[in-house]
Amino acid sequence: MAGRALRFRRAISRSRLAPFAAFPYRMIKVARYDLRVFRSSVRWLVTSREHHNYTYDLTALNREHLAWFVSDVCNVPVGHVREWMAELEADDQLRKHIENTTAASARRGLADRRVRYARRAGWYAMVRALKPAHVVETGTDKGLGTCVIAAALLRNTAEGHPGRVTSLDINPEAGYLTKAEPWASVIELLIGDSVTALAALPEPVDIFLHDSDHSSGHERREFAAVEPRLAKDAIVLTDNVTKTDVLLRHAEATGRRFLAFKEQPARHWYPGDGIGAAWR
Ligand SMILES: C[S@@+](CC[C@H](N)C(=O)[O-])C[C@H]1O[C@@H](n2cnc3c(N)ncnc32)[C@H](O)[C@@H]1O
Incomplete structure (x- = not known):
């Protein structure tokens, strides 16, 4: 079953339908990213008073x-x-x-x-x-x-x-x-x-x-x-x-x-x- 799905995906990715087939997947990716930015924007609008020279913490990795x-x-x-x-x-x-x-x-x-x-x-x-x-x-x-x-x-x-x-x-x-x-x-x-x-x-x-x-x-x-x-x-x-x-x-x-x-x-x-x- 898994092999058949994989073969189907491979066939689609090589066909002219590939951009259309990938569209929902790509849209979900970008929407998830934008939602994260939107959530932190709303949180900031409600909790912060700054209007320039913003202050924030850096991530631990950063x-x-x-x-x-x-x-x-x-x-x-x-x-x-x-x-x-x-x-x-x-x-x-x-x-x-x-x-x-x-x-x-x-x-x-x-x-x-x-x-x-x-x-x-x-x-x-x-x-x-x-x-x-x-x-x-x-x-x-x-x-x-x-x-x-x-x-x-x-x-x-x-x-x-x-x-x-x-x-x-x-x-x-x-x-x-x-x-x-x-x-x-x-x-x-x-x-x-x-x-x-x-x-x-x-x-x-x-x-x-x-x-x-x-x-x-x-x-x-x-x-x-x-x-x-x-x-x-x-x-x-x-x-x-x-x-x-x-x-x-x-x-x-x-x-x-x-x-x-x-x-x-x-x-x-x-x-x-x-x-x-x-x-x-
Ligand atoms: C981004 S803030 C400085 C931030 C500050 N270094 C800090 O650590 O928070 C930019 C400052 O530059 C000043 N500024 C803008 N033009 C200037 C100029 N021509 N000469 C001197 N200061 C200027 C502004 O008044 C503002 O206070």
């Missing part, structure tokens, strides 16, 4: 991909990267600060209370691995990434490797999470256009992160503006790697290597962002 990505880019054992990522998750002081400040902020109606770092755990681990003296982030928004970077810098400082982060945003209301100690002690928040501010930065930059205006033109102008300010072994990161080829082209033009990590959010409709890295 966190492993992130750990291996950081390990490759920073040339450190993956076990250390896992420990640093766990260190961030276990930082209750930072988590409580973000929860409480968000709940008290004027923008609380448009922010979720639960703290979810996603790719920012990769930024944290990179700062722990490379012990930079100066990190520059363009695009502060609430200051979630800035605080994550500051927390890594504070741990480095306690281990004898001091560093600070300059965060740039065009919005005068940006950065409400960055004002509290101990994180504020290593954060400098500059308000203004990032390209103009980058051209005026006084000291060398060890890690540069683009996360501001995500148009290709602006991203390109930021890399051009920061290039003369970069330390010899500086690493250049972008939050825009799933949308543009600007960093990979910049890497090639400046003799750097390039690698991209793509997020896989857990239980969220958003397809995720990523981290692009260019380094020598």
Whole structure:
């Protein structure tokens, strides 16, 4: 019986009817996928308040991909990267600060209370691995990434490797999470256009992160503006790697290597962002 069904399927697959015969099967496949996205979209519409710069957890497998990505880019054992990522998750002081400040902020109606770092755990681990003296982030928004970077810098400082982060945003209301100690002690928040501010930065930059205006033109102008300010072994990161080829082209033009990590959010409709890295 089974053999007859198999022969029938083989005959159909070779006939001109194959596309029609396969149609219901293909439709079920795509409908199952779309239903999963639809369910997580409805859940998100009801449970989240965010309207941009979404936060979410990564799948367990994706966190492993992130750990291996950081390990490759920073040339450190993956076990250390896992420990640093766990260190961030276990930082209750930072988590409580973000929860409480968000709940008290004027923008609380448009922010979720639960703290979810996603790719920012990769930024944290990179700062722990490379012990930079100066990190520059363009695009502060609430200051979630800035605080994550500051927390890594504070741990480095306690281990004898001091560093600070300059965060740039065009919005005068940006950065409400960055004002509290101990994180504020290593954060400098500059308000203004990032390209103009980058051209005026006084000291060398060890890690540069683009996360501001995500148009290709602006991203390109930021890399051009920061290039003369970069330390010899500086690493250049972008939050825009799933949308543009600007960093990979910049890497090639400046003799750097390039690698991209793509997020896989857990239980969220958003397809995720990523981290692009260019380094020598
Ligand atoms: C995606 S958010 C930054 C997210 C943040 N890095 C984080 O970790 O959550 C983008 C930010 O870039 C800022 N921005 C847009 N255009 C800018 C510009 N020309 N110069 C500086 N900041 C800009 C916006 O005001 C916004 O706060």
